[in-house]
Amino acid sequence: MKADTIDQITVTKKKNKGIPSNTLQQVLAFSSLVVLVIFFSFASSSFMQWSNIVGILLSTAVIGILALGATFVIITGGIDLSVGTVMTLSSVITGIIIVNSDLPIIVGVVGGILTGALCGLLCGLAITKLKIPPFVATLAMMMIAKGLALVISKAAPIYFTDKPMFTKIALGSIIPGISIPNAVIIFFVLGIIAAIILSKTILGRFNLAIGSNEDATKLSGVNVDYWKMTIYTLAGAFTGIAGVLMASRLNSAQPALGQGYELEAIAAVVIGGTSLSGGKGTIIGTIIGALIMSVLTNGLRVLSIPQEWQTVVVGFVIILAVYMDILRRGKG
Amino acid sequence: MSKLLDMQNISKSFPGVKALSNVSLDLHHGEVLALVGENGAGKSTLMKILTGIYEKDDGEVFLEGQKINVTSTKHAQELGISIIHQELNLMKDLSIAENIFIGREPRGLLNFFIKDQELHNKTRELFKRLSLDLNGKTKVKDLTVAKQQMVEIAKALSFDSKILIMDEPTTALTDAEIDVLFDIIANLKANGVGIIYISHRMDELKRISDRITIMRDGEYIATLNTKETEMSKVIQLMVGRELYIESKPTVSDSNRETVLELKNVSTNTNLKDISFELKKGEILGFAGLMGAGRTEVANAIFGVDKIRSGEIILQGKKVQITSPSRAVKQGIGYLSEDRKHLGLVVDMDVKTNIVMSSINDYQTLGFVNDQNIAKISEEYVERLKVKTPSINQQIKFLSGGNQQKVVIAKWLLRDCDILIFDEPTRGIDVGAKGEIYKLLDELAEKGKSIIMISSELPEVLRMSHRIVVMSEGRITGILNSEEANQEKIMELATAYREG
Numbered sequence: 001m002k003a004d005t006i007d008q009i010t011v012t013k014k015k016n017k018g019i020p021s022n023t024l025q026q027v028l029a030f031s032s033l034v035v036l037v038i039f040f041s042f043a044s045s046s047f048m049q050w051s052n053i054v055g056i057l058l059s060t061a062v063i064g065i066l067a068l069g070a071t072f073v074i075i076t077g078g079i080d081l082s083v084g085t086v087m088t089l090s091s092v093i094t095g096i097i098i099v100n101s102d103l104p105i106i107v108g109v110v111g112g113i114l115t116g117a118l119c120g121l122l123c124g125l126a127i128t129k130l131k132i133p134p135f136v137a138t139l140a141m142m143m144i145a146k147g148l149a150l151v152i153s154k155a156a157p158i159y160f161t162d163k164p165m166f167t168k169i170a171l172g173s174i175i176p177g178i179s180i181p182n183a184v185i186i187f188f189v190l191g192i193i194a195a196i197i198l199s200k201t202i203l204g205r206f207n208l209a210i211g212s213n214e215d216a217t218k219l220s221g222v223n224v225d226y227w228k229m230t231i232y233t234l235a236g237a238f239t240g241i242a243g244v245l246m247a248s249r250l251n252s253a254q255p256a257l258g259q260g261y262e263l264e265a266i267a268a269v270v271i272g273g274t275s276l277s278g279g280k281g282t283i284i285g286t287i288i289g290a291l292i293m294s295v296l297t298n299g300l301r302v303l304s305i306p307q308e309w310q311t312v313v314v315g316f317v318i319i320l321a322v323y324m325d326i327l328r329r330g331k332g
Numbered sequence: 333m334s335k336l337l338d339m340q341n342i343s344k345s346f347p348g349v350k351a352l353s354n355v356s357l358d359l360h361h362g363e364v365l366a367l368v369g370e371n372g373a374g375k376s377t378l379m380k381i382l383t384g385i386y387e388k389d390d391g392e393v394f395l396e397g398q399k400i401n402v403t404s405t406k407h408a409q410e411l412g413i414s415i416i417h418q419e420l421n422l423m424k425d426l427s428i429a430e431n432i433f434i435g436r437e438p439r440g441l442l443n444f445f446i447k448d449q450e451l452h453n454k455t456r457e458l459f460k461r462l463s464l465d466l467n468g469k470t471k472v473k474d475l476t477v478a479k480q481q482m483v484e485i486a487k488a489l490s491f492d493s494k495i496l497i498m499d500e501p502t503t504a505l506t507d508a509e510i511d512v513l514f515d516i517i518a519n520l521k522a523n524g525v526g527i528i529y530i531s532h533r534m535d536e537l538k539r540i541s542d543r544i545t546i547m548r549d550g551e552y553i554a555t556l557n558t559k560e561t562e563m564s565k566v567i568q569l570m571v572g573r574e575l576y577i578e579s580k581p582t583v584s585d586s587n588r589e590t591v592l593e594l595k596n597v598s599t600n601t602n603l604k605d606i607s608f609e610l611k612k613g614e615i616l617g618f619a620g621l622m623g624a625g626r627t628e629v630a631n632a633i634f635g636v637d638k639i640r641s642g643e644i645i646l647q648g649k650k651v652q653i654t655s656p657s658r659a660v661k662q663g664i665g666y667l668s669e670d671r672k673h674l675g676l677v678v679d680m681d682v683k684t685n686i687v688m689s690s691i692n693d694y695q696t697l698g699f700v701n702d703q704n705i706a707k708i709s710e711e712y713v714e715r716l717k718v719k720t721p722s723i724n725q726q727i728k729f730l731s732g733g734n735q736q737k738v739v740i741a742k743w744l745l746r747d748c749d750i751l752i753f754d755e756p757t758r759g760i761d762v763g764a765k766g767e768i769y770k771l772l773d774e775l776a777e778k779g780k781s782i783i784m785i786s787s788e789l790p791e792v793l794r795m796s797h798r799i800v801v802m803s804e805g806r807i808t809g810i811l812n813s814e815e816a817n818q819e820k821i822m823e824l825a826t827a828y829r830e831g
Contacts, residue, residue, distance in 0.1 A: 201444050202437055205426075209434055212423035219385070219421050221406030222435040279425040 028324065029273055029288045036292060040299035047302050054180065056291075056298045058249070061170075061187040062087075062242050064290035066265035067272075068194045069120075069238030071286045072231045074269050075198075075211045077278025078127065078134035080232070081262050082141035083239045086119045088258030089145040090243025095158030095253030098166060105166055112247070113240035119145060120236015124229035146259060153255040160251050170248035183245050188287075190241065195283035197234075207231055211278030267314065268293050271321040292317070334397060336361045336526040337382075337495055342391035344377055351377045354391070355552045357545055359495065359526040364517060366541035366558070367530045370570055370621075370787075374550040375530050379497050383415045384408040395494075406435075412494035416484050416501050422472045429455035429468030432487045458490050462516055478505050485513065489520070496520065497528045502536060503623060514540055532621050534563040534826050546570055564819070567826070571789065571818045588612055590648075591781045592633070592750055597642035601628045602805040606642070610750065610781050615772060617796030618785040620825045625805040626785045627669070630752045633783075634666045635659045660689060665743030667736070669755035669785075675739045676727050683709035683723040685738050689746045712741040716771060733764025740771065751775065752783045757791060769795060789818045803827050 040047040066083045073080045094112035097103050119141055126137040160166040170183040198204035206227045209217040218224045247253045272289030274281025296317060300310045337359040344352040352374045359365050367375050380386040382393065384402035393400050395411060402408050408415075422431050429451050430437075438450040455468035464486060472480060481501065488496055502510050517527060517540060531537060537544060538558065546553040546569045553569050592610040597603060603625050610616050618626045631637040633644065635653040643650050646662055653659045659666070668674035676685050686709045687694050694701045694708075709723040718737045720730055727735060736756060743751055756772070757765045772795060776782055786792045792799055799811045801824035809824040 200446060200448070202439065202446055203444070205430060205434070205437060205446060209423045209426055209430070212425040213421070216421040216423055217434065219405050219417075220434045221404070221409055279423070 026273070026282060026284055026288070029271070029285055029292070029321075032321075033288055033292050033295065036295050036299065040295065040302065043299070044302045047299060050179075052298065052302065054184075056294050057184040057187075058181050059298070060290050060294040061181075061183040062246050062249070063261065063264050063268060063293065064187045064287060065190055065238055065242040065245065066261060067268040067286045067290050068190055068283065069235030069242075070262075070265045070269050071194070071272075071274055071281055071283060072198070072207055073134070073235045074266070074274050074276060075207050075278060075281045076228060076231055077211045077214070077276075078228075078232075079138065079266070079276070080120075080123065080235055081135065081138040082119060082123060082145055083235070083242075083265055084258045084261035084263075085142050085146040085149065086116055086236065086239045087243040087246060087261060088253075088255060089119065089149040089152075090115045090240040091247035091253040091258075092149045092153045092158065092255055094244050094247050095160070096152060098163055099158050099160060105163065105169075108166075109169070109244050112244040113237055116240020116243060117233050117237040120239065121229060121233040123236070124232030127232065128225035128228050142259075142262070149255045149258075153253065155255060157255065158253040160247070160253075167248050167251045170245045183249060186241070186245065190238065191283060191287050194238075198283055203227065203230060203234070208279060211280070213279075264293065267318050270318060273321075273325055275325070289321075334361075335359065335394070336363075336396060338394040339378070339382065340392045340394070342378060342381060342393070343389045344381060344386060345389055350550055352381075352388075352550045355547065355550070356391075357528075357552070357555075359528060361524040361526055362521045363543070364521060364527045364529050364541045366537045366544040367528055367547065368532070368537065368544060368566060368570055369547035369553075370789075373547040373570070375547055376499065377550075378547070379415060379499065379528065379530070382408070382495075383413055383497065409491055409493075412491070413497070414488040414491045414493040414495070415497040415499065416488045417499055422480055422483060424473035425471065427469050427471055428466055428475075428483050431472055431483060432458065432468075432490055458486060462486055462489060463512070478509055481505055482509065482512075485516070489516070493525065495526050495528065497530070499530045500532070500623075501529075502531065502533065510536075532826050534566065537566075538563060564823075567819055567822045571822055588614070591646070593645040594629075594633070595643050595645065597632055597644065598640050599628065599632050599637050600640055601625075601631065601637045603628050603632060604805045606632070606807055608800055608807065608810060610783060612781055613776050613779050614797045615776050615782045615784055615795050617792040617799040618783060618802065619787075619789065619792045619799055619821050620802035622787070624802040624825065626802055627754055628805070629802070630666060630754055630783070630785060633659070633752065634664060660746060660748070663747060663749045664752065665689075665746060665748035665750070666752045667739050667743065667754060667756065669758055671732075671735055671739060671758075676735060678728040678735075679726060681724045681726055682713065682718070682720050682730070682738055685727055686712055686723075686741045686745060689742055708745065709741075712745060716741050716744075717767070731764060733767060736768055737771070740775075744775075749779075750781045750783070752785070754785045755787065756784060757786075757788070765791075789821055792821070793818070801825055 046052060066087065070080055070083060090112040093115045094108040097111045098105055098108035123137050123141050126132045127134050168182070171181050173179055174182050174185060198207065206217065206222055209222065210224055210227065214224060268290040269281070269286050270276065270289070271292055272282070272285030272287070274285060293314060296314060297310050300313060301307070335358050339355070339357045341354045341356055342352055343354060355374065355378055357365070357367070357378065369375050377386065381388045382402065384404045384407050393402070400411060402411065402413070423434065426434070432455060433451055438447040438454065439445065440447045452468050459466055459468070464482060466479065466482065472483060475483065485501060501513060505513065520527060529537070529541060541558045543555055543557055544561065544566055545555045546566060548570060556566070588611040590609045591612050594606050594608055597606040606629060608616070618629065620626050628637060632639055633653065635655045635658050644653060645651070651662060653662065656666070672678055677688065683705050687705050691700065694705050706723060713720065713723055716737045718734050718741070720734060727738060730738070753772070757768055772782060772784070784792070784795055793813070793816060797813055799813065799816050799821065800807055801809045801811065801821055803825050808827045811820060
C-alpha cells in the first residue's frame with residue numbers, strides 16, 4: 001500500500017461533529033427534566049416534599065416499565081398498542097391464580113408475567129409469520145386482551161384483601177430505613193437490565209440493526225423473524241411485570257383499567273428520543289421520558305391545574321420533544 | 333486447473349418475464365472475471381441466484397467440483413461466496429464494526445452477550461490487513477458514501493471468501509480509493525480468491541479483469557480473454573443487434589426557438605455542470621446507464637431536487653423552480669417511470685385521473701363539476717385513442733400502454749408545453765409501444781417539446797431529434813440523430829469522468 005493513497009483517504013474523511021448524537025439527546029432530555037423539577041419546586045413548596053417525590057416515582061414505575069418494553073419494539077420500527085390491556089389481563093390472571101385458585105403468590109406473579117410474554121409472542125407471530133403490520137396486529141391484541149380480561153374476571157375487580165403479602169410486592173420497602181417502595185426499585189433494576197440487553201447483547205444489537213435497515217440485516221444472514229418475535233415476547237414480559245405491580249399497588253386487579261396506558265408508554269419512549277421510524281433509541285432516554293411525564297402531571301396537579309388541562313400540556317410536550325429531535329437531526 | 337465455480341445453463345423466470353435463459357459462467361482460482369451487459373441483461377439476477385437471494389428455475393451450480401444448491405445468503409456465506417451489493421446494504425445507525433460483524437459477533441456469557449472489545453480488535457485487524465484507515469466505532473451514517481462503500485467491501489472481505497462478487501463497486505469511489513480497491517483485489521487474486529466483477533466502466537475492466545463474460549437480454553453471449561480483446565468489440569457484443577434505425581432529421585435550424593435551457597446546473601444529487609437546450613417541437617433523448625443521472629436531471633427541472641449552482645432559463649426568462657407545483661404552473665409536465673406510484677391513482681377511474689392536475693378548472697366552490705369532467709375526459713380518450721370500456725373504468729384494469737396515454741392526457745389537459753418522459757414505454761408491450769411513439773411524434777409536430785429519458789437505445793435512436801448522453805452525473809456528449817448509433821452512445825455512456 002502506498003502511503004500517499006492512505007493520506008488522501010484520510011483527508012476526504014468526514015470530520016466527526018464533537019458530541020455523539022445519542023449523548024446529546026440524553027443531555028437535552030435530562031436538562032429538560034431538571035428544568036421542570038426546578039420550576040415546580042419554586043412554584044410550589046409541597047412539590048419537593050419527600051412524600052410527593054415518592055408519589056412521583058411510584059406513578060412512574062408502571063408506565064416506565066411498560067415504556068421499557070415498548071422501547072425495544074419501537075426501535076425495530078414497530079409499535080405495540082396492546083400493552084395497556086395486556087397489562088390488565090396479566091393483573092387479572094394473577095388475581096385469578098392467587099385469590100380464586102388460592103395458589104401461592106409466586107405462582108400468580110409468574111403466571112401474570114407469562115401471560116404478558118405469551119401475548120407478546122402472539123403479536124410477534126402475527127407480525128412475522130402472517131405479515132400483519134405491527135399497528136394492526138397489536139391493535140387486535142389490545143381488543144382481545146381487553147375482552148379476555150373482562151370475561152375471565154366476570155367484569156368485577158378481584159381484591160387481594162386476604163393476601164396482605166401481595167401488596168408488599170409493590171408498596172413494601174426492601175431497603176430498610178429508606179421508604180422507597182419496591183415498585184420504584186423494581187423499575188430501576190429493570191431499567192438497568194434493559195439497558196444492558198440493548199447495549200451489550202446480540203438481542204440489542206439485532207434490535208438496532210433491524211430498525212436501521214431490516215433488509216440489510218436479513219441479507220447479512222440474521223434470522224430477523226426469530227429476533228422480532230423474541231423482542232415482542234420480551235416487551236410482553238415487561239408488560240406482565242407491570243400488570244403484577246399494578247395489581248399489587250391497587251391491592252386489586254381492575255379489569256376495566258389499563259386502556260390508554262399504551263399511549264402514555266409510547267409518549268414516554270418518544271419524549272426520551274427514540275425514533276418511531278426505528279433504528280435508534282436508548283433506555284436511559286425512556287426512563288427520563290417517563291419521569292418527565294410524571295413530573296409534569298404531578299407538578300401541574302400540585303399547582304391545582306385541572307386534570308383535563310394536564311393532558312393538554314402533555315400533548316404539547318410530545319410535539320415539542322419530537323420537533324426538537326427533528327431539528328437536531330436536520331442539523332446533524 | 334480445476335474450476336472454482338461453474339454455473340451451467342441457469343434459467344430463471346419472473347411472472348411475465350424470462351430473466352435468464354441457459355446462462356453459463358465459470359470462474360477459476362485467482363481470477364477476475366468481468367461480467368458485463370446492458371441494463372436488464374440479467375447480470376444481477378444471475379448473481380442473486382449465486383448468493384441465494386433468488387432460487388434458480390433450472391441449471392446447475394458447481395463449487396470446486398461439488399454440486400451446490402444455495403438456499404440463503406447465510407448459506408452462501410458459509411460456502412465462501414460473498415457479494416458487495418450495488419446499492420449499499422448497511423445499517424446506518426450502527427457503527428462500522430457492528431455492521432461488518434453483524435450476526436457473527438464474538439460472543440461471551442450464555443452466547444448472548446457480545447464481547448465488544450474482541451469485536452473491535454477483530455475490526456482493527458481486518459482494517460490493518462486491508463490497509464484501511466477507518467475507526468470501527470464511527471457510525472456508518474457519519475461516513476461519506478465512498479467510505480460506506482469501503483465498509484461494504486471490508487465486510488465482504490471479512491468472510492475469507494473463496495468467491496467475491498463486486499457489483500459496480502467503484503460507482504461512489506474516488507480515483508485514490510479505486511487504487512486502494514484494486515490493490516486489495518490484486519492481493520486477493522494472489523491468495524487464490526476468484527472475483528466476479530460487474531462494471532460498466534471499460535477502462536476498469538481492461539485494467540483489472542482476466543476474462544470478460546458478456547450477457548444480453550438474459551442470455552449468455554460470449555467469454556473473451558481481456559488481453560486479446562478490443563473494448564469496442566465488447567461494447568458491440570453487449571449491444572448486439574446492429575440494427576439500422578431510421579433516424580429523424582435534426583431540429584437544429586436556428587429559427588426554432590429554445591424553450592428551455594439549462595446552464596451549468598449542479599445539484600446535491602450528483603449532477604455536475606449540466607448544460608443543454610431544448611427546442612420547440614423537439615424530442616430530446618437522454619441516454620445513459622443506470623445511475624448516470626438522467627432522472628436527476630428531470631428532478632432538477634421539475635423542482636424536486638434543489639439546484640446548487642447554475643440556472644434554468646424557460647422561454648428566455650431565468651426561473652427558479654422550487655417545487656413540482658411551480659413547475660406545473662410554468663407548463664412543465666413530468667411523466668415518471670414509476671407510473672403506478674407517481675403518475676396515476678390506480679384505484680380511481682380514467683376521468684378522475686385525467687383531470688387530477690386540472691381539478692381547479694372543474695369545480696365550483698369546491699364541488700366538482702362531474703358533467704364537464706366527463707365531457708373533457710371523453711374528448712381526450714377519443715383524441716389519444718385510449719382503449720377503455722368507459723371513462724368510469726378503474727385505471728388498474730387498463731393495459732400499460734393505455735395507462736401511459738391517460739398520464740399523457742392529464743398533462744395535455746394541463747396545457748404543458750414541455751413534457752418530460754422518464755422511460756415512456758417501460759412495462760408496455762411491443763404493439764402498444766408503437767402507439768406511444770406515434771403519439772410522441774404527433775405531440776412534437778404540434779409544437780410540444782419533449783425530453784425523453786430511456787434506457788432502451790433503439791427507442792432513443794428511433795425517437796430523438798438529438799441525443800444527450802450522460803455518465804456519472806455529467807453530460808458526456810450531445811449527438812445529432814444522423815451521427816448517433818448504439819456504439820457511439822455506449823462509448824459516451826461508459827466514458828469515465830470525461831472533461
